[in-house]
Amino acid sequence: MEVEHELTPSINGMIQKVKHLVSINEIK
Secondary structure (H helix, E strand, C coil): CHHHHHHHHHHHHHHHHHHHHHHHHHHC
16 A cells, blocks of 8 residues: 555656657647
8 A cells, every 4th residue: 555655646747747748749
């Protein structure tokens, strides 16, 4: 539980970065 709780923020950050890159690619 504790490990997953610590990894969640970093995972969410990676997902946000991926979505951001995808949105940039879609704009281009």
